[in-house]
Amino acid sequence: MGLMKLLSSKGSENLFLPAHGRGMALPEKLKELLKLKPGIWDLPELFEIGGPLINDGAIAESQNASASKLGVDRCWYGVNGATGLLQSSLLALARPGQAVLMPRNIHKSCIQACLFGGLIPILFDIPFLSDRGHASVFDRKWLQRVFKKAKELDEDIAAVVLVNPTYQGYSADIEALIKEIHSHSLPVLVDEAHGAYFISQIRPDIPKSALSFGADLVVHSLHKSAPGLVQSAVLWSQGEKVDPFKIERSIELLQTSSPSSLLLASCESSIKELLESKGKKKLISRIHEAESLSEFLISNGVPLLENRDPLRIILHTSKFGLSGIDVDKDFIKKRIIGELAEPGTLTFCLGFSSHKKLGKRFVKIWNEIVKLSFSQKEFSFFKRPPFNLVSKPFKPCSSSWGSNFEKVNLKDSIGRISVEMVCPYPPGIPLLVPGEILDEARVSWLLEQRNFWPDQIPDFVRVIS
Ligand SMILES: Cc1ncc(COP(=O)(O)O)c(C=O)c1O
Known part of the structure; x- marks a missing residue:
């Protein structure tokens, strides 16, 4: 489908950003x-x-x-x-x-x-x-x-x-x-x-x-x-x-x-x-609606995680052994489009528009996903990243970025200095920044992360040659 057609297509539940909900909540x-x-x-x-x-x-x-x-x-x-x-x-x-x-x-x-x-x-x-x-x-x-x-x-x-x-x-x-x-x-x-x-x-x-x-x-x-x-x-x-x-x-x-x-x-x-005041009133009612939705989902067995922003709903997919990235694809097939798919969760942004009839549909889709996931694994914990409490890149970011580089397999990169960021998007949080050394712990963690984000983390990295 061409861009113009895509931009004018309708029919999905938009739980992604921008938060104006495809114009519904624009001022x-x-x-x-x-x-x-x-x-x-x-x-x-x-x-x-x-x-x-x-x-x-x-x-x-x-x-x-x-x-x-x-x-x-x-x-x-x-x-x-x-x-x-x-x-x-x-x-x-x-x-x-x-x-x-x-x-x-x-x-x-x-x-x-x-x-x-x-x-x-x-x-x-x-x-x-x-x-x-x-x-x-x-x-x-x-x-x-x-x-x-x-x-x-x-x-x-x-x-x-x-x-x-x-x-x-x-x-x-x-x-x-x-x-x-x-x-x-x-x-x-x-x-x-x-x-x-x-x-x-x-x-x-x-x-x-x-x-x-x-x-x-x-x-x-x-x-x-x-x-x-x-x-x-x-x-x-x-x-x-x-x-x-x-x-x-x-x-x-x-x-x-x-x-x-x-x-x-x-x-x-x-x-x-x-x-x-007019805008604040609208916001108050959106937040009430969002809170009722969360309560409804939780009372129907949907695993949501607690946070401080009622307009963001975090579905805890890994609680059921499921990747948020896979679950996102299942929701998209049912025309509910979330915002932030991660290995353990799928975050939906309710934004400033109304989603009054979402609850029952959401529960139905989630229950179907759980029922159909034959390959369901046991709930597993994620390893914490191997970062020191405080660190700076081994070489300055800018000179590393500008250095001559070569592309090496991630698994062969131990001891090398990265010239680039490794950064799944969203959320856009770098797992490696230019100038950092790829030590053994970082490489093994990145390889593990690659399994979680297969399309986002390449199996090679550019390092200073
Ligand atoms: C924490 C954080 N800061 C900044 C940005 C950049 O925002 P913008 O898309 O408005 O440039 C993002 C985008 O995802 C973000 O998550």
Whole structure:
């Protein structure tokens, strides 16, 4: 089927991102705009409109209004997803040769920023949930141990990045983590790609945004966790630790010189939706609906895992000896399309649109899958990754990436230095980054991971020749 046909096809239950549910939950104002003569809204940075980096015009006004409504100093709308704004943030936070402390579940975009910005990623291990194979959240004590170990590396650490919530909707005590980082006089960037709607603060039991706890920079992916169009995102900043000039010059370095007016309008409208009462009311009802769905599924024997984001449902497939990647294919055959298929789970994103009749259909499909899986294996635990608590690549990311390379079989790669990332997508969390050594433990773990993600991890790796 051609692209145009695919884009206009209907008939499936969309439990994937973008969270606007194929337009169903787009903000009314944006829907009205899209109903106008096609293309009428596609404008350049005209004098009255401006752009994310221009001090005057409608976009500057809109960014100022959003920041002041949220009670922070500044914000910049982005048209290259959270990816672009995370990368700009990192370039603003650290100079070439400086180090940035980041967890092992960091999104690949941050490693890419280290690569082209000449930064040193100091990667720290995080707790692992071996019953499902997920990275988990960590607490202040854990972070204190990380700081202690990181100092032994004797690098010039310029900033810390946190990822919260995770793709699956786990959320840490982010306030305590920010306090710890600030106690070291370091700025913190929080990748809140999956937690934009936390700024709505609609209920005390739903996590608050890191912005409420003084995070210096926070990036939201507005298509993942707000009802924005794909590629829309926002970077918020507050406090004195990061110079806005450095942020702007870094955005300018990476941003297209022709940011899409439609995407910028989508940034504005989706943020408004999260902060204004009409949008909040809709969100409250979506969350009620999502909670009823989860209760219904659990009461009908569907194995769901607990998290902090009611709009994300984690099906624990490995509890029944099944791979989330295989189960995803079975759901797709029945026209229910999930978001994040992993070896032990399948995460569905309910997003901001309604899924009222989903419960019974879901239970029926799941029961059929379980019944038909003759090859059902025993429930098995996932091995934790063989990462040290803290480590940095053996050779700088950037020079490794730029080195002459050769392709070797993964099983023959012991002792070699990788020039590339190995990174199943989604979730986009690197299992190996450029400059890291493939020691015996890493190679045997990667080979095992290859069995879990057969189409995502190749059986070869490019290493420095
Ligand atoms: C934790 C995390 N951060 C950042 C991103 C990048 O978001 P975007 O697709 O908006 O560039 C992703 C995408 O999957 C993500 O999972």
